[in-house]
Amino acid sequence: MIKEYKYIFGPVNSRRFGVSLGIDLSPFEKSCNFDCVYCELKGAKPVDYIKNPPKVEDIISEVKEALAKFKNINVITITSNGEPTLYKDLDKLVLGLNKIKQNKKLLILSNSSTVCDKKIADVLMDIDIVKLSLDCATQKCFKKIDRPLKGLSIDDIIRGIKTFSKRFKNILVIEILLVKGINDNQEEIKRLNEVLNAIKPSRIDIGTIDRPPAYNVKPVDEKEMIKLSNIFTNLAVSLIHKNPPLTKENFSTKEILVLLKHRPQSQFDINNFFNENSKKKVMKLLDQKLIEQKDIGGTVFYQLLRKR
Ligand code: SF4
Numbered sequence: 001m002i003k004e005y006k007y008i009f010g011p012v013n014s015r016r017f018g019v020s021l022g023i024d025l026s027p028f029e030k031s032c033n034f035d036c037v038y039c040e041l042k043g044a045k046p047v048d049y050i051k052n053p054p055k056v057e058d059i060i061s062e063v064k065e066a067l068a069k070f071k072n073i074n075v076i077t078i079t080s081n082g083e084p085t086l087y088k089d090l091d092k093l094v095l096g097l098n099k100i101k102q103n104k105k106l107l108i109l110s111n112s113s114t115v116c117d118k119k120i121a122d123v124l125m126d127i128d129i130v131k132l133s134l135d136c137a138t139q140k141c142f143k144k145i146d147r148p149l150k151g152l153s154i155d156d157i158i159r160g161i162k163t164f165s166k167r168f169k170n171i172l173v174i175e176i177l178l179v180k181g182i183n184d185n186q187e188e189i190k191r192l193n194e195v196l197n198a199i200k201p202s203r204i205d206i207g208t209i210d211r212p213p214a215y216n217v218k219p220v221d222e223k224e225m226i227k228l229s230n231i232f233t234n235l236a237v238s239l240i241h242k243n244p245p246l247t248k249e250n251f252s253t254k255e256i257l258v259l260l261k262h263r264p265q266s267q268f269d270i271n272n273f274f275n276e277n278s279k280k281k282v283m284k285l286l287d288q289k290l291i292e293q294k295d296i297g298g299t300v301f302y303q304l305l306r307k308r
Contacts, residue, residue: 005062007054016299018074019072020076026082084109107129111133116160124164131175132172135178138188142154176207203238206225207240238266250277256285
């Protein structure tokens with residue numbers, strides 16, 4: 001008989017982080033300090049605690065069992081039906097998971113709201129990959145898209161991410177979710193680009209709605225997403241495509257170098273936007289050591305060779 005776990009799920013194959021074993025810190029009901037318009041869970045009043053939290057020892061015991069059973073896991077993902085950093089024993093949980101994780105990476109998916117709290121930022125320091133969401137850089141847009149608990153300010157959150165990023169030595173991924181008519185305009189993206197160039201994350205993931213949202217909002221179409229993602233400079237941007245474009249480009253070597261100077265390109269982009277001839281040129285540039293390949297938190301990027 002297949003054992004049913006209470007607090008863990010998977011393993012699931014995620015394109016962004018590899019094969020992931022998930023931990024749900026709010027398995028019984030949504031507990032979040034945001035009420036995002038695009039949330040895959042039902043809309044709910046924001047709260048600043050996790051309702052009916054599981055015990056650390058129960059989670060650790062399930063993870064241990066799953067690690068013995070599933071051998072191909074890349075990451076253990078701390079997540080929740082809500083915001084996992086609201087879990088009051090996060091410090092003890094991270095300590096326990098780091099002891100048993102073997103060669104797996106520990107990942108957390110957070111909405112960023114608590115990173116300005118030094119105690120929580122200190123706990124995040126001990127996690128291999130920290131994914132923080134940042135959908136907007138202005139309070140007006142933030143309130144519209146993430147519908148936060150009263151008192152949460154995007155300026156505080158941005159300050160918190162900047163301070164965290166300066167201290168953090170592991171992989172920091174920033175996720176932006178684009179919603180039609182809310183944060184899909186050039187001004188907001190330009191502002192985000194400025195902020196992110198100051199934060200200097202390891203990688204940025206840009207996506208849009210692809211599951212039924214909590215409220216009546218629409219995704220941004222593929223062409224527009226590509227256009228907006230091109231506004232970002234000097235950042236490793238990974239676009240989460242639902243329908244990769246069918247036409248592939250024939251780039252010259254010079255064009256490839258210009259493209260990589262603007263920002264690194266992901267393996268997914270190379271596979272889906274570059275024709276066979278362009279891919280061969282990328283391989284040649286690699287052989288010539290003019291560019292390099294880098295795995296950032298489970299996503300491979302090509303970038304100009306950087307002096308270490
Ligand atoms: S932060 Fe995540 S869980 Fe919370 S409302 Fe937004 S999408 Fe839903």
